[in-house]
Amino acid sequence: MWKMIAEKELRDHLQSTRFLVAAGVSMLLLVMSIWMGITHYKARASQYEQGVQMMLDLASQQSNWMTVTNSAWRKPDAMEILSNGVNSDIGRYSDIGSGRDVRLVRSEYSDDPMLAAFQFLDPTFVILIVLSLIAVLFTYNSINGEKESGTLKLVFANGISKAEYIIGKLIGSWFAILAPVLISFLIGALLIILMGVDLNGSGWGRYGFFFLASVLYATCFMLLGVFVSAMTHRSSVSFLVLLVIWICAVLIVPKAATMLAGRAMPVPTVDEIESRLTSYNTQARIEFFNDMTKRSRARFKSMADMKPEERQPAIAAFQTENEAKRKEMEQGITDYSARIYEDYYNQKSRQELLAFSLAKISPASQFQLATMKLGGTDVGMKKRYEDAMKQYKVQYTDYVQKKGGGGFQMRVSTGRGSTTGSMTGPPQQKIDISEMPKFKDPDYSFGTSVTGALFDLGLLALFNVFAFVAAFVVFLRYDMR
């Protein structure tokens, strides 16, 4: 019996103008957003290649490792196509070198404010807004509409149980919503292949999970729609109720949660931290110079009655002492900066945890967080890259040191060397960059992404179970007259 109902429900949808228009629009938007994602990704990929190549070309022109400006670039991941997440918010590369802090700079939003103003229309966004709306649109009158048209009584004048009916109804509606999503994702996959995006097995796996997340998300709103429809007796009422629920779940809860968490757990802004660092930096340098001036005065006084041949080692000793002090000062600054940033990240992650926990009552947030994890564009992305780049910086500076560079002293001597133009040696040899360590993007495998998304996917699934039980139970008590 339930099969009959499911079939009827599906056919009823397929034959309705409402379905054709809504499914058509959602498929168009979804496919378009995937296409735009691919274009965006390919542009980013070629930008990345160029950036890295330019940096390497420039480096290979140098004759001394000290003059190399190395930088580490974020390699675009094809999964950004599905979920852009924080991708456009964070910088594309960071300069790498001793005395340089690892900092991702030049984000897409900073380069292109238009993009920031209108946000990025990625598949996640389309599904978040459009698919949930459509699921609601398909189901807001699924029960009370049949009551209004008298068909509910007509159906139940036959030997069919309420349980069979609601199961059939849900399955039929589910297929109606599944159809446009499935078709869009298949076309999307085709586009990915045809447009030459190199997606590996892990990528396709994540694509599959993204599809699963989308289906779970749409199912949530479908069940919610049936539930509300079975709670009310007029479809105009259930439509309004669902609209309010939709606005809260999709538009308000995620933003309100972030704001609330910001209020409850204030975290200093990056600007505040930078200015704190700068003032510490200045203070440390002033102290260093004051100290140096004092010491040099004392030195000169003591050197006044030295023989010229004694002066030379004295000056050298003074220089070594100075260098040690300077190193100490710089170490102090680095330590302070590290401490402050660690503090900042700890506070920030606690705030994020609070915000997300609050937001997660909404399936929209559950979906968004899951897809960002799947796409690798979650809020942890920046730190993941900065950590990898910090590691790379150590590796790189070690390498440069070994190649005979390093520190303040060298810079002075190269300066002197170039000004005096030592012509004794062979013409300056270009450095060999072939063995220079390369930056490797932080590992973000299929396992990592899926494990990361699993909790939110689980929540989404749990929400589905609750909504299903609610719709089922409420319908069993539904007054059919």
Added chain:
Amino acid sequence: MDQPNILEAQKLTKVYEDGLCALDHVSFSVKAGEIFCLLGDNGAGKTTTINLFLGFLNPTEGIPFINGIDVTKDPLAAKQHVAYLSDVVMLYPNFTARQNLDFFARLGGKNNLKREDYYNVLRQVGLQEKAFEQRLKGFSKGMRQKVGLAITIVKEAPAIILDEPTSGLDPKAANEFLAILHKLRAQGRAILISTHDIFRAKEISDTVGIMSEGKLLAVKTKAELEHENLEKLYLDYIQGKVAA
């Protein structure tokens, strides 16, 4: 008549949650080949009676039987023996007449009917051929009612319950509708109709039950009504001039 009782109401009583007694010990029966008409004003309790037969409501007291099956005990089994048409018949607007019929036929247990079988039933109820494969969206109330009647016919159930079937129909459509009822009666169905239309009631029924404020005041056969003015009788009854 020695026909069996197909529909039977035994002291049906319904008190709604708000305390209103919509039905007060109503008893009657409808035999095979009989048209029984529940005649009463709006709010008399006709729809309540029908809802009890279909298990949409549970009686406060009394038992409704369909084909000898206690509806309160085994509603699903009982409903296999009844075809029903409600007063609001919108049906599925996105489905064609044939698709609507097909869905309800299979729901009623008729699984192997062919397209031509459906067309035959639709012809029987007098729907124009060109409307068979048209969506119900553009149908008039009369056309929808015909499809609704086709749905009740196609189930081939021994009992048929119609709630205010002719309200909203123009006279021609109503007449056609009643002609079909006569055919069904000839086939031996037990038909229960509710109406507030005295003339139609007299015209078509074998038995008329006069209802008012939840009470079945009188049950008159066609023979008994032959020499009576039903309208006067009806008004007398509901004004309490004649003791029930």
